[in-house]
Amino acid sequence: MNLQGLPQVSVPLPWQAQAWAHLQEQISRQQLPHALLFAGPAGVGKERLALALARYLLCYQPVAGHNCGECRACRYSQSGSHGDFRWLQPEGSSKVIRIEQVREAVAFVYRTAGFGARKVVVLTPAERMSNSAANALLKGLEEPSEDTHLILVAQRLQGMPATVRSRCQLVKLPLPPGDQCIPWLQQVTGDEASATELLELAGGVPLQAEQLYNDGGAEPLREQRKLLGDLARGKVNVPLVAARLGQQDLAQTLRDIALFLHVYLCRQEQAGLRRARPLFQLLDRMQALQVAIAAGSNPNPQLALESVLISFADGFGVMRSGANMRSSSQEIAS
Numbered sequence: 001m002n003l004q005g006l007p008q009v010s011v012p013l014p015w016q017a018q019a020w021a022h023l024q025e026q027i028s029r030q031q032l033p034h035a036l037l038f039a040g041p042a043g044v045g046k047e048r049l050a051l052a053l054a055r056y057l058l059c060y061q062p063v064a065g066h067n068c069g070e071c072r073a074c075r076y077s078q079s080g081s082h083g084d085f086r087w088l089q090p091e092g093s094s095k096v097i098r099i100e101q102v103r104e105a106v107a108f109v110y111r112t113a114g115f116g117a118r119k120v121v122v123l124t125p126a127e128r129m130s131n132s133a134a135n136a137l138l139k140g141l142e143e144p145s146e147d148t149h150l151i152l153v154a155q156r157l158q159g160m161p162a163t164v165r166s167r168c169q170l171v172k173l174p175l176p177p178g179d180q181c182i183p184w185l186q187q188v189t190g191d192e193a194s195a196t197e198l199l200e201l202a203g204g205v206p207l208q209a210e211q212l213y214n215d216g217g218a219e220p221l222r223e224q225r226k227l228l229g230d231l232a233r234g235k236v237n238v239p240l241v242a243a244r245l246g247q248q249d250l251a252q253t254l255r256d257i258a259l260f261l262h263v264y265l266c267r268q269e270q271a272g273l274r275r276a277r278p279l280f281q282l283l284d285r286m287q288a289l290q291v292a293i294a295a296g297s298n299p300n301p302q303l304a305l306e307s308v309l310i311s312f313a314d315g316f317g318v319m320r321s322g323a324n325m326r327s328s329s330q331e332i333a334s
């Protein structure tokens with residue numbers, strides 16, 4: 001997340017209202033835990049909530065349940081350079097949060113607050129800490145100084161050391177229902193019809209829908225879906241699809257293919273699910289690959305993509321060879 005030039009006031013997203021109210025209640029009772037863990041799938045706005053909370057905690061005079069945007073603390077935190085605020089994420093080309101970053105943050109925690117009463121450290125994504133970084137962080141979690149709040153943001157809890165998890169209060173941020181996303185997305189797109197289409201193309205993930213809009217709308221994804229649909233029906237071959245999809249980032253392409261498979265498999269009836277076994281196995285394999293990439297592994301993008309697409313085409317070939325071939329190929333998402 002880019003912290004330069006933030007809007008003056010950071011507010012939680014509409015579907016985070018309940019979690020936000022709970023956090024505020026804990027703050028007003030002075031019972032907010034020193035370590036929080038915001039966990040949920042990608043694209044639900046975990047980092048935005050972490051930022052809103054961080055700025056709220058730092059603000060001298062919060063207004064109407066969020067940071068005021070005008071006090072000295074807010075002006076500093078607007079440029080991402082507040083003296084009492086650290087935002088840790090992988091830097092430069094690194095895919096992990098390094099031990100040096102965590103050591104610096106822990107040292108910062110033990111210094112007294114410079115501007116106001118509190119200090120805040122946000123660490124995202126927390127599952128991308130190296131083991132040594134996690135150990136350094138544990139030191140900070142064991143003896144938290146009174147005025148310090150640590151907010152960890154994670155997409156996959158299983159990737160995090162249990163020793164870190166157990167020291168944090170878990171705040172679950174699941175995928176919100178569509179009716180909570182559409183009015184918000186409508187403010188971005190300008191009309192309800194395109195908001196609804198983008199949310200569907202994004203598999204119901206609101207920030208991904210917003211990203212699609214910023215990337216040029218529904219058109220590129222609609223084309224990609226058609227291409228995968230054609231591959232599933234055996235109408236085009238793997239090299240052609242690999243050449244077209246290979247132009248974008250591998251991690252993003254894997255997410256798009258996984259989303260396509262999820263939507264398709266959700267539509268399958270029981271009889272179809274037995275034949276869908278290779279597709280489920282492919283999803284497992286892709287998930288392992290995504291985890292490896294997130295942890296810093298760097299496979300050859302073209303070979304990895306082609307291998308996935310070959311299994312994809314084979315899997316759908318098995319589906320088509322089933323007894324009710326016509327009906328199942330009609331169900332293939334277009």
Ligand SMILES: [Zn+2]
Pocket residue numbers: 058059060061062067068069070071072073074
């Ligand atoms: Zn303020």
